[in-house]
Amino acid sequence: MIKWYIIKATFLALLMVQMLTMVSLYLRHNNFFSTDTLTKNPSKVHILIVSSWRSGSSFLGQVFSQHPDVFYLMEPVWHLWMNMKRSNAKVLQMAARDLIRSVFQCDMSVYDAYLPEKPKASDLFMWHVSRALCSPPVCDLFERTQIIKEDDCKTLCKRSQFNKVAEACHTYSHIALKEVRLFDLKSIYPLVHDSSLNLKIIHLVRDPRAVFRSRHESSGILSIDTDIILNGYGKTDEEVEYKAMKEICNSYVNIYKDATNSSLNVFKNCYMLVRYEDLVRDPLEKVKEMYRFAQLDFPPNFEEWIYAITHGKDFGKNGMAFKTTSRNALNVSQAWRNSLSFQAVSKVQDNCKEAMSVFGYKPVKSDRVQKLMSMDLLLPMESNNGSLKT
Numbered sequence: 001m002i003k004w005y006i007i008k009a010t011f012l013a014l015l016m017v018q019m020l021t022m023v024s025l026y027l028r029h030n031n032f033f034s035t036d037t038l039t040k041n042p043s044k045v046h047i048l049i050v051s052s053w054r055s056g057s058s059f060l061g062q063v064f065s066q067h068p069d070v071f072y073l074m075e076p077v078w079h080l081w082m083n084m085k086r087s088n089a090k091v092l093q094m095a096a097r098d099l100i101r102s103v104f105q106c107d108m109s110v111y112d113a114y115l116p117e118k119p120k121a122s123d124l125f126m127w128h129v130s131r132a133l134c135s136p137p138v139c140d141l142f143e144r145t146q147i148i149k150e151d152d153c154k155t156l157c158k159r160s161q162f163n164k165v166a167e168a169c170h171t172y173s174h175i176a177l178k179e180v181r182l183f184d185l186k187s188i189y190p191l192v193h194d195s196s197l198n199l200k201i202i203h204l205v206r207d208p209r210a211v212f213r214s215r216h217e218s219s220g221i222l223s224i225d226t227d228i229i230l231n232g233y234g235k236t237d238e239e240v241e242y243k244a245m246k247e248i249c250n251s252y253v254n255i256y257k258d259a260t261n262s263s264l265n266v267f268k269n270c271y272m273l274v275r276y277e278d279l280v281r282d283p284l285e286k287v288k289e290m291y292r293f294a295q296l297d298f299p300p301n302f303e304e305w306i307y308a309i310t311h312g313k314d315f316g317k318n319g320m321a322f323k324t325t326s327r328n329a330l331n332v333s334q335a336w337r338n339s340l341s342f343q344a345v346s347k348v349q350d351n352c353k354e355a356m357s358v359f360g361y362k363p364v365k366s367d368r369v370q371k372l373m374s375m376d377l378l379l380p381m382e383s384n385n386g387s388l389k390t
């Protein structure tokens with residue numbers, strides 16, 4: 001009798017344990033312990049700058065990279081894409097997501113598959129635009145609080161060990177990644193719920209006509225990427241650039257729609273939209289706003305630096321593709337109006353109708369208006385009813 005009782009009790013106890021386990025797995029699976037409820041207490045802030053090619057994102061990247069509290073890497077997904085040249089953007093998106101997550105966690109072993117044996121820090125794509133890779137513990141020749149020119153870093157720091165990259169990453173309170181190879185936000189939902197991450201997404205968009213002009217100047221460099229975006233369209237006729245523009249504009253819109261979709265409600269407190277044009281019209285204010293959003297202080301010497309890099313003062317060289325140019329940014333943002341034909345402009349406008357309307361870029365209907373510089377083609381975003389104020 002007693003024996004029977006013990007067996008019954010044990011059985012009930014086991015059943016209890018199993019039920020509790022299942023309930024907890026269920027809750028976990030459904031993100032009951034998510035963002036603002038229980039477990040979220042990451043010690044760092046994870047900033048993801050999402051943009052597209054030639055949208056001013058190198059410049060924005062610098063604004064974060066040079067901040068002494070930020071560990072910055074430019075376009076980690078480049079390594080994945082360049083190893084998968086025959087693939088397409090959709091197939092690669094989950095691998096891209098997991099790569100981003102690992103880098104945010106300072107797990108740099110995720111690069112192993114893409115780098116040579118015995119890698120150096122300088123094997124990372126555009127490593128020298130990362131101030132963190134140009135200062136201790138990666139490179140001892142500069143100070144962490146210095147604003148470091150990429151060319152100086154490139155010559156002086158190129159022998160640094162790759163294992164220093166992860167070591168450095170762990171010493172920063174903020175990790176910022178800039179990525180142009182994400183086409184919607186659905187693939188990164190899990191990062192928002194990941195309790196080890198405190199994600200802040202900054203989405204940078206730019207007038208499609210200016211993007212078109214800028215891509216035109218660097219189309220050779222972009223051709224592999226363009227091929228992956230267009231899923232092996234293969235031809236190099238002049239339609240390629242318009243097709244690519246269409247994809248870029250769609251991704252601008254899709255990211256924005258995912259972020260502001262009230263029924264999803266995932267990105268409510270972790271998304272900020274920035275138009276490049278607003279950034280160059282009032283760089284200081286916009287940068288301060290972004291820093292507040294990303295929980296960064298505004299360093300005292302930055303006012304002067306930000307003025308310099310947006311007004312063509314000497315803080316870097318001009319011109320070359322992938323260089324953060326320090327030409328007069330406001331002036332450059334309008335350059336398409338004089339250098340593109342009205343025919344090309346019309347075609348871009350047709351391919352980017354929705355993006356133009358969502359982000360407040362006014363289409364031009366004639367060559368005369370295009371060149372009439374007193375006509376402002378930037379509409380205030382508020383009138384487009386987005387939830388833009390952060």
Ligand SMILES: *[C@@H]1O[C@H](CO)[C@@H](O)[C@H](O)[C@H]1NC(C)=O
Pocket residue numbers: 257258261262263264
């Ligand atoms: C918002 O998300 C839901 C669920 O994915 C989707 O059905 C709906 O179409 C989205 N709304 C917009 C405006 O994109």
Ligand SMILES: *[C@@H]1O[C@H](CO)[C@@H](O)[C@H](O)[C@H]1NC(C)=O
Pocket residue numbers: 331332334335338
């Ligand atoms: C850019 O600036 C120069 C002089 O600084 C001026 O002549 C030119 O018209 C400007 N271009 C645009 C597009 O504003």
Ligand SMILES: *[C@@H]1O[C@H](CO)[C@@H](O)[C@H](O)[C@H]1NC(C)=O
Pocket residue numbers: 383384385
């Ligand atoms: C903004 O949206 C609200 C409801 O969604 C609508 O009532 C209002 O008219 C819209 N405003 C503008 C300027 O489109």
